[in-house]
Amino acid sequence: VNPIVETTVIGTINSGSSAAKKKRGRDDFSSCFDREMSVKVQKQCLELDRFLALH
16 A cells, blocks of 8 residues: 555545644645535535445
C-alpha cells in the first residue's frame, strides 16, 4: 500500500474529530463540520465519512 495514499485516506476518515482537525488543519474536509451548513450538506458529509470508513 502506498503510504501517502493510506495517510490521506486515514486523515479523511478522521477529519471529523477535533483532534484530527487541529492536527491536520485542513479546510477541505474539516469545513464540513466547522461551518454552519444546511442539513442536506451535513448529511452528505456524514455519509461520506461512513462510506470512507467502510472502504
